[in-house]
Amino acid sequence: MRGRRGDRMTINIQEHMAINVCPGPIRPIRQISDYFPRRGPGPEGGGGGFREAPARLGPLALAPPASFLGATTPEDGAEVDSYDSDDTTALGMLEFDLLYDRASCTLHCSILRAKGLKPMDFNGLADPYVKLHLLPGACKANKLKTKTQRNTLNPVWNEDLTYSGITDDDITHKVLRISVCDEDKLSHNEFIGEIRVPLRRLKPSQKKHFNICLERQVPLASPSSMSAALRGISCYLKELEQADQGPGLLEERGRILLSLSYSSRRRGLLVGIVRCAHLAAMDVNGYSDPYVKTYLRPDVDKKSKHKTCVKKKTLNPEFNEEFFYEMELSALATKTLEVTVWDYDIGKSNDFIGGVSLGPGARGEARKHWSDCLRQPDTALERWHTLTSELPPAAGALPSA
Numbered sequence: 001m002r003g004r005r006g007d008r009m010t011i012n013i014q015e016h017m018a019i020n021v022c023p024g025p026i027r028p029i030r031q032i033s034d035y036f037p038r039r040g041p042g043p044e045g046g047g048g049g050f051r052e053a054p055a056r057l058g059p060l061a062l063a064p065p066a067s068f069l070g071a072t073t074p075e076d077g078a079e080v081d082s083y084d085s086d087d088t089t090a091l092g093m094l095e096f097d098l099l100y101d102r103a104s105c106t107l108h109c110s111i112l113r114a115k116g117l118k119p120m121d122f123n124g125l126a127d128p129y130v131k132l133h134l135l136p137g138a139c140k141a142n143k144l145k146t147k148t149q150r151n152t153l154n155p156v157w158n159e160d161l162t163y164s165g166i167t168d169d170d171i172t173h174k175v176l177r178i179s180v181c182d183e184d185k186l187s188h189n190e191f192i193g194e195i196r197v198p199l200r201r202l203k204p205s206q207k208k209h210f211n212i213c214l215e216r217q218v219p220l221a222s223p224s225s226m227s228a229a230l231r232g233i234s235c236y237l238k239e240l241e242q243a244d245q246g247p248g249l250l251e252e253r254g255r256i257l258l259s260l261s262y263s264s265r266r267r268g269l270l271v272g273i274v275r276c277a278h279l280a281a282m283d284v285n286g287y288s289d290p291y292v293k294t295y296l297r298p299d300v301d302k303k304s305k306h307k308t309c310v311k312k313k314t315l316n317p318e319f320n321e322e323f324f325y326e327m328e329l330s331a332l333a334t335k336t337l338e339v340t341v342w343d344y345d346i347g348k349s350n351d352f353i354g355g356v357s358l359g360p361g362a363r364g365e366a367r368k369h370w371s372d373c374l375r376q377p378d379t380a381l382e383r384w385h386t387l388t389s390e391l392p393p394a395a396g397a398l399p400s401a
Contacts, residue, residue, distance in 0.1 A: 091193035091214035092117035094180060100171060102204040105384050107163040111146050113156045120182035120190050125151045127183040128192065132161055135175045137252045142278040148183045164277040165255030165384035167365065171199045180214055191217055253354030253387040254279035256339065260373040261380040268326040271337065273308050274382065275318040282343035282351040287313045289344040290353060296325050297336045310344045332374060335359060341387055354387025
């Protein structure tokens with residue numbers, strides 16, 4: 001159909017329906033999965049969000065992928081604790097290292113990378129970050145967190161997170177919970193998956209490499225003895241509560257590093273308050289304003305109280321303060337050192353965070369630290385101790401002191 005220049009060309013419906021219709025070779029029909037995202041490791045070991053449908057599919061395009069034929073790609077490197085995933089892995093995999101340093105009482109957690117994470121955002125990607133918790137224990141007190149990687153299903157962090165005050169007893173009965181979450185600025189962050197590693201699988205001073213599939217979240221049981229005011233800040237494993245601690249489980253509130261030394265020259269006990277780690281959060285801002293009080297019981301004259309300065313808005317305060325109790329070495333055998341940590345509040349009673357008692361009536365590391373101090377005068381002995389929710393009766397009468 002031809003017309004003059006400037007005239008509008010009209011096309012009837014028959015000609016319109018015939019446009020772009022031409023004979024050609026018959027091609028295979030595309031698979032429906034080509035139009036939807038495939039999760040899991042990609043051809044080069046990376047996970048994928050949405051894979052683009054191939055522009056042209058040949059007969060070989062319909063062949064099953066190598067993963068269905070049993071092909072695997074072994075990874076080189078150190079000893080790995082892992083199990084493989086396939087294209088049906090829904091949550092992804094996490095790669096990390098753990099190292100327990102007994103000499104410094106630290107647990108080093110190196111969060112390396114993740115692969116094939118579950119898409120959480122509308123763009124088929126996620127903004128992942130990693131959280132660490134030690135169970136059983138107070139969640140906010142011992143939570144460590146990596147930075148957020150934006151718009152990726154294969155994030156690389158290469159971050160080192162460290163727990164201080166970890167003892168052999170912790171390695172025996174504690175579990176490290178590693179959670180991968182998606183950060184959302186406009187609503188609550190979303191949970192992707194988690195891994196739980198019993199610390200008893202670690203050997204001192206030997207780095208262990210992990211490459212493990214993420215699992216779905218397991219509900220946590222809270223101890224019945226926890227008060228309503230503190231509900232929600234603690235994470236416990238029910239099986240550990242029943243098997244290891246029994247019904248009288250005391251809530252852990254953090255750690256404190258104490259130094260004890262009996263000075264023969266000054267004829268007295270030197271008590272050093274070095275630092276605290278992973279204290280329980282007592283304020284609405286997620287922090288505390290901690291300070292430490294010490295008593296030497298029995299205290300007939302009520303003159304044994306010492307108190308450190310207050311450290312504002314922190315769960316890991318450093319005090320580096322030293323107190324002196326003038327007393328003969330023989331008299332210390334019947335004494336008990338009570339150490340309590342408090343959260344300072346203006347205009348109301350201070351909140352009790354946790355405490356520990358060292359003396360002949362103590363148990364475990366607290367008793368050993370006290371006896372070693374008496375047997376080794378003029379030697380400074382530093383040890384980490386666990387703060388529990390048990391409030392000494394004598395200290396309970398002085399909440400605002």
